[in-house]
Amino acid sequence: MKNIILASKSIDRSKLFKDAKIPIEILGPDIDEEEFKKKIGDPIKLVRELAKAKALYIKNIILESKRDAFIVAADTIIEFNGDMIGKAKDEQTAFQILKRLTGNVHNLLTGIAITRSIDSKIVVDYESTVVKFLELSDKEIRCYLKSGDWKGRAGAYAITEKASLFIEYIQGSFSNVIGLPMHKIFLILKNQFNLNLLEIKEI
Amino acid sequence: MKNIILASKSIDRSKLFKDAKIPIEILGPDIDEEEFKKKIGDPIKLVRELAKAKALYIKNIILESKRDAFIVAADTIIEFNGDMIGKAKDEQTAFQILKRLTGNVHNLLTGIAITRSIDSKIVVDYESTVVKFLELSDKEIRCYLKSGDWKGRAGAYAITEKASLFIEYIQGSFSNVIGLPMHKIFLILKNQFNLNLLEIKEI
Numbered sequence: 439m440k441n442i443i444l445a446s447k448s449i450d451r452s453k454l455f456k457d458a459k460i461p462i463e464i465l466g467p468d469i470d471e472e473e474f475k476k477k478i479g480d481p482i483k484l485v486r487e488l489a490k491a492k493a494l495y496i497k498n499i500i501l502e503s504k505r506d507a508f509i510v511a512a513d514t515i516i517e518f519n520g521d522m523i524g525k526a527k528d529e530q531t532a533f534q535i536l537k538r539l540t541g542n543v544h545n546l547l548t549g550i551a552i553t554r555s556i557d558s559k560i561v562v563d564y565e566s567t568v569v570k571f572l573e574l575s576d577k578e579i580r581c582y583l584k585s586g587d588w589k590g591r592a593g594a595y596a597i598t599e600k601a602s603l604f605i606e607y608i609q610g611s612f613s614n615v616i617g618l619p620m621h622k623i624f625l626i627l628k629n630q631f632n633l634n635l636l637e638i639k640e641i
Numbered sequence: 642m643k644n645i646i647l648a649s650k651s652i653d654r655s656k657l658f659k660d661a662k663i664p665i666e667i668l669g670p671d672i673d674e675e676e677f678k679k680k681i682g683d684p685i686k687l688v689r690e691l692a693k694a695k696a697l698y699i700k701n702i703i704l705e706s707k708r709d710a711f712i713v714a715a716d717t718i719i720e721f722n723g724d725m726i727g728k729a730k731d732e733q734t735a736f737q738i739l740k741r742l743t744g745n746v747h748n749l750l751t752g753i754a755i756t757r758s759i760d761s762k763i764v765v766d767y768e769s770t771v772v773k774f775l776e777l778s779d780k781e782i783r784c785y786l787k788s789g790d791w792k793g794r795a796g797a798y799a800i801t802e803k804a805s806l807f808i809e810y811i812q813g814s815f816s817n818v819i820g821l822p823m824h825k826i827f828l829i830l831k832n833q834f835n836l837n838l839l840e841i842k843e844i
Binding site: 454457458459572574577578581582585597598599600602603604605606607608609610611612613615620621623624625634635636637 | 657660780781784785803806808811814815823824828839
């Protein structure tokens, strides 16, 4: 059995692997994301660099214990009208984010970094998905916020929860909107690391 | 508390409501779908007529008990190169379906019908989402089939489960691919039946 380590504490990301019946281990990296955000103004570069930093952080921990494992790391951000939007710190900020996104199209960007503890190779990539929201009233946004779904999610929504009611369409990878572009992780592990996720044993 | 009845035994459809924290009751209609398929050659007309028949079947049951309830019914089919593809009856048929869809684009069509037991109005609509699969080898398809995800699903896959590994992109409503275009149900109930799903009490 090959070990896959998800370098993320995101419940949404681990659920993607669980729903795909792929056993993983979770190890959250300790990275100062704010430092990166201060230095990097380009959203694609930011999510790629953050994913890379997270993967390398976990790789160092794994190497210390001389284990052989694949490491998958990611970072997600919303890009809207040239601005970068991350997680909301409180319900009021979440309201302001959704008030901006409602009725509009935004891009959901996820940077991914994949490496293997015993291999010097690291593959860094990203995926962008277009998401269109229906127009919501202030009252509807406030009702939505009561669900609590906004907590810990870039852009203050979770596509598979109550936000399904106001997501008109997406263009691109749906799993990317949840937190990980699974088809891209499948292709990178298969083509660059000789690990086929469709062929590994299920949990 | 307003009652919403989902006229479908599909676990995927009831999960969409559950994940959106909307309380529903489930009542499966007893409709001979094969009869409709023999008579109707157009896929959009077929899913619309089947959804309508399911809604009216449940409406009659509800009316007998003089209850006031909203009824949501749906039917899903895959359209590929002019052919209609439904659920696979066994693993071999599932293999043949996926062998056709792999590497290609197909349309996932869901017909919906919404009515209220005490109201003569019935709104019938449909949603179409484009889905693109990665190219898979026969071995990969066979490994996928072992997950059992193909059972009971139009097109022999479930987007939120293991198929996330080979769905390259979608264009349109993601919840439609799961089984119900939730944003359209939200809009119809709000605009045509004065019921706002964002404002109802959560479960």
